[in-house]
Amino acid sequence: MASRISAVSIVEAVASDLRVRIFSGELVSSQALTETDIASSYEVARPTAKAAIEKLVAEGLLVRGVHKTARVADLGPESVRDIYLARAYLESEVLRRLAAGRTVPAAAVQANRDIAALKTGAPLDVVEPDMRFHTSLIDALGNERISKMYSSLVAEVRLCMSRVQSLHLLDTALIQAEHQKLLELIEAGQGEDAARLLDQHLGRARERLVAAMGGEAGPEAELPSSLVGE
Amino acid sequence: MASRISAVSIVEAVASDLRVRIFSGELVSSQALTETDIASSYEVARPTAKAAIEKLVAEGLLVRGVHKTARVADLGPESVRDIYLARAYLESEVLRRLAAGRTVPAAAVQANRDIAALKTGAPLDVVEPDMRFHTSLIDALGNERISKMYSSLVAEVRLCMSRVQSLHLLDTALIQAEHQKLLELIEAGQGEDAARLLDQHLGRARERLVAAMGGEAGPEAELPSSLVGE
DNA sequence: AGCAAACCAATTGTCTAACAAGTACACATG
DNA sequence: CATGTGTACTTGTTAGACAATTGGTTTGCT
Numbered sequence: 001m002a003s004r005i006s007a008v009s010i011v012e013a014v015a016s017d018l019r020v021r022i023f024s025g026e027l028v029s030s031q032a033l034t035e036t037d038i039a040s041s042y043e044v045a046r047p048t049a050k051a052a053i054e055k056l057v058a059e060g061l062l063v064r065g066v067h068k069t070a071r072v073a074d075l076g077p078e079s080v081r082d083i084y085l086a087r088a089y090l091e092s093e094v095l096r097r098l099a100a101g102r103t104v105p106a107a108a109v110q111a112n113r114d115i116a117a118l119k120t121g122a123p124l125d126v127v128e129p130d131m132r133f134h135t136s137l138i139d140a141l142g143n144e145r146i147s148k149m150y151s152s153l154v155a156e157v158r159l160c161m162s163r164v165q166s167l168h169l170l171d172t173a174l175i176q177a178e179h180q181k182l183l184e185l186i187e188a189g190q191g192e193d194a195a196r197l198l199d200q201h202l203g204r205a206r207e208r209l210v211a212a213m214g215g216e217a218g219p220e221a222e223l224p225s226s227l228v229g230e
Numbered sequence: 231m232a233s234r235i236s237a238v239s240i241v242e243a244v245a246s247d248l249r250v251r252i253f254s255g256e257l258v259s260s261q262a263l264t265e266t267d268i269a270s271s272y273e274v275a276r277p278t279a280k281a282a283i284e285k286l287v288a289e290g291l292l293v294r295g296v297h298k299t300a301r302v303a304d305l306g307p308e309s310v311r312d313i314y315l316a317r318a319y320l321e322s323e324v325l326r327r328l329a330a331g332r333t334v335p336a337a338a339v340q341a342n343r344d345i346a347a348l349k350t351g352a353p354l355d356v357v358e359p360d361m362r363f364h365t366s367l368i369d370a371l372g373n374e375r376i377s378k379m380y381s382s383l384v385a386e387v388r389l390c391m392s393r394v395q396s397l398h399l400l401d402t403a404l405i406q407a408e409h410q411k412l413l414e415l416i417e418a419g420q421g422e423d424a425a426r427l428l429d430q431h432l433g434r435a436r437e438r439l440v441a442a443m444g445g446e447a448g449p450e451a452e453l454p455s456s457l458v459g460e
Numbered sequence: 461a462g463c464a465a466a467c468c469a470a471t472t473g474t475c476t477a478a479c480a481a482g483t484a485c486a487c488a489t490g
Numbered sequence: 491c492a493t494g495t496g497t498a499c500t501t502g503t504t505a506g507a508c509a510a511t512t513g514g515t516t517t518g519c520t
Contacts, residue, residue: 008296009296009473010473010474011473011474034499034500034501035500035501036499036500036501044474044475045474045475045476046475046476046501047277047474047475048473048474048475050501050502051281051284054281058288064501066238066239066482066501066502067481067482067483067500067501067502068482068483068484068500068501069483069499069500069501079374082373082374082375082376083375085373085376086373086375086376086379089319089320089323089376090319090320093319093323143312143315143316144309144312145312145313145316145382145383145386146312146315146316146319149316149379149382152375152379153375156375239502240502240503241502241503264470264471264472265471265472266470266471266472274503274504275503275504275505276472276504276505277503277504278502278503278504280472280473294472296472296473296511297471297472297473297510297511297512298471298472298511298512299470299471299472299512
């Protein structure tokens with residue numbers, strides 16, 4: 001069905017489209033993606049489809065063993081915890097750095113403005129600007145490696161999000177308010193407070209995601225959420 | 231020259247051998263690696279060589295633009311700073327966690343014992359157990375994502391090391407002593423102290439590496455070397 | 461002679477076709 | 491019912507070929 005695409009690289013174009021389809025939920029978890037199927041649906045050769053698949057496997061969006069068909073990754077609650085812990089490690093340190101220089105990234109401000117702008121629409125609409133907000137903070141550090149690491153984490157988060165269709169659990173107003181507070185703390189140079197708020201922000205998102213995925217909340221679910229009012 | 235190799239995957243075998251040759255310094259920075267050359271030297275088909283190259287490009291060991299020959303990555307001082315900053319972000323938080331649980335990884339103890347054992351030999355010999363020490367700490371956390379991130383950083387560090395042949399700047403005894411101190415601080419549950427010592431440990435290694443690389447002729451040789459002040 | 465444009469060799473991107481090897485599931489058999 | 495076998499499907503790898511791009515070289519014009 002997907003028509004022939006051509007861009008800078010056919011492999012990249014195919015991988016990019018598959019990525020979108022995975023994030024949109026069109027391709028669900030554990031769905032099989034054979035090389036020949038992809039090759040025929042995009043009207044490309046099998047090696048091209050193979051390369052695109054391997055790209056996504058390297059990104060963690062697909063999984064496959066030797067001589068086995070690639071499948072959309074099925075991330076469990078423990079994976080979500082790993083991902084969010086890694087996010088917290090990177091992002092909290094970045095916040096301390098930004099606060100030390102009182103650097104408020106313009107892109108992050110804009111991203112949060114976009115979140116505030118969307119009052120309605122599908123619940124998944126908040127995912128993109130939310131990820132953009134956090135990515136903007138990371139990118140403001142100007143560290144290529146850290147940005148790349150964070151990108152891979154964001155990709156996995158989006159994969160998790162696509163699994164959870166009942167996203168009324170995403171409180172857009174709360175997300176926007178906490179982002180705003182983060183920016184203010186950075187501007188005030190209060191790095192420790194910003195890092196602490198971020199930990200709560202990510203921790204709550206993580207627990208809601210784990211809960212929505214049907215996973216049992218872990219033993220460390222007892223974070224006092226009342227701290228957020230602050 | 232390189233004889234035919236066969237393992238679980240030919241692509242992985244070729245990539246693995248190239249990796250060793252890069253780390254050993256046999257393949258120097260900016261050296262061109264054409265697909266046909268690799269294919270003929272390993273007696274594999276060109277697509278296989280291509281896949282191996284792309285694997286190493288994804289790892290950051292090789293770089294290449296579209297339609298251009300792959301080359302061994304040439305990391306400058308700013309890359310070294312990025313890499314070591316990322317290492318510090320991840321590893322210092324991991325140390326705090328390990329100290330909180332008073333978890334002293336047996337593999338790290340063994341790795342440091344190996345460093346103590348080698349009193350002589352080529353200066354590059356200390357690189358492997360040193361990296362193993364740090365990787366053991368990270369792996370003890372049991373977080374798959376963080377371990378993978380750290381692996382990519384280690385690979386780039388080893389690439390830098392291979393560029394610096396005059397490694398008398400590596401003080402084996404000092405490295406071993408600081409590692410020992412780190413383990414003791416973890417055992418004592420003093421996470422903050424361990425994190426602080428690690429920052430110094432990594433900071434010193436970074437500055438030595440930058441200084442050693444700065445003396446050589448690099449593309450960014452014209453920037454004031456006084457920035458490296460130690 | 462000097463500079464610019466066209467040409468050419470080398471390399472990569474992609475495709476087609478094919479065979480080998482491994483996996484998974486159904487089927488037959490004890 | 492359990493177990494072994496076999497067959498279809500899928501992936502791993504190869505060979506050869508052609509298009510597209512890059513970079514250097516050569517040619518042509520002033």
